[in-house]
Amino acid sequence: MPDLTLTANLEDPDAVFEALMDAHRDLDPAASRRLDARLVLLLANHIGSAAIVRQAITLARTSG
Amino acid sequence: MPHQPPRYPFIPPNDPGARHPIVVVGGGMVGLTAALDLARHGQPVVLLDDDDTVSIGSRAICHAKRSLEIFARLGIGQRLLAKGVTWNTGRVFAGDRQVFVFDLLAEPGHQFPAFINLQQYHLEEILVEACREAGVDLRWSSRVVAAQAYRDHVTLAIETPQGRTTLHADWLLAADGARSAVREAMGLDFVGKIFRDRFLIADVVMKAPFPAERRFWFDPPFHQGGSVLLHRQADDVWRIDFQLGWDADPETEKDPERVRARVAAMLGPDVRFELEWVSVYTFRCRRLEKFRHGRIFFLGDAAHQVSPFGARGGNGGIQDADNLCWKLDAVLRGTAPDSLLDSYDAERIPAADENILASTRSTDFITPKNEAAHAYRDAVLSLARHHAFARPLVNSGRLSRPAILAASPLNTPDDAPWNGGLPPGTPAADAPLEDGWLLDRLGPGFTALVFGTSPTALPEGITALPLPAEGQAATRYAATAGDVVLLRPDQHVAARWHRTDPAAIAAARRRALGHA
Numbered sequence: 001m002p003d004l005t006l007t008a009n010l011e012d013p014d015a016v017f018e019a020l021m022d023a024h025r026d027l028d029p030a031a032s033r034r035l036d037a038r039l040v041l042l043l044a045n046h047i048g049s050a051a052i053v054r055q056a057i058t059l060a061r062t063s064g
Numbered sequence: 065m066p067h068q069p070p071r072y073p074f075i076p077p078n079d080p081g082a083r084h085p086i087v088v089v090g091g092g093m094v095g096l097t098a099a100l101d102l103a104r105h106g107q108p109v110v111l112l113d114d115d116d117t118v119s120i121g122s123r124a125i126c127h128a129k130r131s132l133e134i135f136a137r138l139g140i141g142q143r144l145l146a147k148g149v150t151w152n153t154g155r156v157f158a159g160d161r162q163v164f165v166f167d168l169l170a171e172p173g174h175q176f177p178a179f180i181n182l183q184q185y186h187l188e189e190i191l192v193e194a195c196r197e198a199g200v201d202l203r204w205s206s207r208v209v210a211a212q213a214y215r216d217h218v219t220l221a222i223e224t225p226q227g228r229t230t231l232h233a234d235w236l237l238a239a240d241g242a243r244s245a246v247r248e249a250m251g252l253d254f255v256g257k258i259f260r261d262r263f264l265i266a267d268v269v270m271k272a273p274f275p276a277e278r279r280f281w282f283d284p285p286f287h288q289g290g291s292v293l294l295h296r297q298a299d300d301v302w303r304i305d306f307q308l309g310w311d312a313d314p315e316t317e318k319d320p321e322r323v324r325a326r327v328a329a330m331l332g333p334d335v336r337f338e339l340e341w342v343s344v345y346t347f348r349c350r351r352l353e354k355f356r357h358g359r360i361f362f363l364g365d366a367a368h369q370v371s372p373f374g375a376r377g378g379n380g381g382i383q384d385a386d387n388l389c390w391k392l393d394a395v396l397r398g399t400a401p402d403s404l405l406d407s408y409d410a411e412r413i414p415a416a417d418e419n420i421l422a423s424t425r426s427t428d429f430i431t432p433k434n435e436a437a438h439a440y441r442d443a444v445l446s447l448a449r450h451h452a453f454a455r456p457l458v459n460s461g462r463l464s465r466p467a468i469l470a471a472s473p474l475n476t477p478d479d480a481p482w483n484g485g486l487p488p489g490t491p492a493a494d495a496p497l498e499d500g501w502l503l504d505r506l507g508p509g510f511t512a513l514v515f516g517t518s519p520t521a522l523p524e525g526i527t528a529l530p531l532p533a534e535g536q537a538a539t540r541y542a543a544t545a546g547d548v549v550l551l552r553p554d555q556h557v558a559a560r561w562h563r564t565d566p567a568a569i570a571a572a573r574r575r576a577l578g579h580a
Contacts, residue, residue: 033436037443045453 087233094364094381095239096191101389103198114207118188124378130466148180211249244366256350270337280460370423373461390553404578415467429459476559485542495537516545523570
């Protein structure tokens with residue numbers, strides 16, 4: 001079973017971070033939350049594997 | 065014209081203190097099904113019901129294909145099909161827009177549709193009639209008030225219009241619902257949870273232009289913030305479930321004027337309708353730790369309860385009866401050891417857990433528990449409008465599917481690779497034959513489907529059903545010439561082979577009968 005990638009994998013980290021910030025500009029907290037939820041679902045579908053999504057959920061919960 | 069419940073007379077029993085081989089407690093759809101099944105196996109059955117009529121109001125309505133196949137085995141499948149409303153299509157809306165449509169029976173070649181909708185009282189009336197014809201000793205107005213279990217029997221105290229009486233049962237089937245008197249007498253507790261939400265059920269009579277399909281709305285304009293479910297039933301009766309939220313007051317919500325206003329907002333000003341039934345419900349997803357307790361078996365809601373989304377309560381209960389009755393018959397006939405009855409737990413507890421899991425997940429989607437859950441739910445619905453990938457995430461109820469008893473100790477595992485088909489533990493697939501339907505050809509015992517060859521001598525206790533090596537049956541079982549599929553009396557696959565090996569077939573039958 002493949003593992004969640006935890007090495008640096010983004011082609012352009014600053015650009016991706018900026019894109020996320022831009023996406024949330026002008027949104028109130030509720031709209032931001034819905035946007036994030038849509039984004040998570042889109043990316044989860046792209047990943048496909050429930051096991052990898054679960055690894056990411058666990059890491060997200062324990063890395064706070 | 066609202067449904068007029070039949071009244072079944074109390075006939076004073078002339079056998080106080082008698083001992084009976086089998087007593088069923090509860091004359092609901094599950095108890096009646098079990099009594100009918102056992103009577104058709106030739107067993108004498110006494111059935112006790114605390115009431116003098118069938119189910120009142122709006123309860124189980126969606127009867128799945130597998131239930132209809134079980135009812136067909138019991139001789140009432142076609143009657144139910146004729147009386148019920150057939151549907152295969154579900155439609156889901158969010159806000160004022162359709163999100164997607166699903167077809168539950170995309171392939172042709174099945175005797176029964178994915179579902180029929182039929183009021184529980186109609187089903188029970190048909191079952192009562194069939195039970196009478198099969199010789200079930202139906203005892204109405206007979207309420208179990210105490211039960212005492214012994215090593216080899218159970219003693220029941222029964223309250224009747226003529227006072228209290230006692231009877232003894234070698235075997236007791238408790239199908240007496242969520243508030244099971246037998247369960248309470250035994251001091252058994254449920255494990256599970258209650259959901260903090262309330263739903264309004266309205267059965268309305270109307271001539272409406274809606275097609276016979278399941279329709280589910282998330283947050284529609286006519287019921288903002290809640291969900292609504294619509295089903296068409298027999299006799300132009302439509303069932304509507306409105307999600308009310310936990311804070312709703314059940315008494316206020318049952319006010320007919322208030323309900324009429326809700327229904328009118330949904331149907332529009334031009335549709336005339338009458339209210340036939342109104343109730344408010346909450347629900348639980350939970351089960352007993354074990355369904356067998358010595359000589360007592362719990363079936364249906366007495367054993368497990370689920371949320372209504374997915375029609376898994378009634379259909380799960382019918383599968384309980386289907387699973388237990390042939391086993392009890394075999395033990396009573398002496399062809400199987402008592403330990404076969406332990407497999408009721410081994411097979412039906414995983415099935416109940418599957419139903420509980422599915423209906424819990426549906427409920428969590430329909431009633432988001434917090435702000436984040438709400439955001440995710442709304443995200444799924446808005447994505448699903450635009451992108452097919454999100455549609456499988458929309459959960460308005462995962463509709464009842466027959467349990468696959470994959471881990472059953474009664475299965476004989478494959479001894480060679482199969483290219484698909486039905487692995488051991490799977491309910492038999494129906495298929496059209498030249499002169500009828502495959503499932504109609506199965507008898508009350510074990511059947512060996514023999515593909516493409518004339519059957520050689522099979523071991524005792526097994527009936528051969530020769531089938532062509534080409535065609536829909538062969539395709540569904542992934543069978544080629546020479547293959548053999550052994551079916552149990554409840555039409556589940558016990559074992560399969562790419563050869564006819566009488567010794568292996570006999571061993572698989574013995575294993576399916578619980579011989580170690």
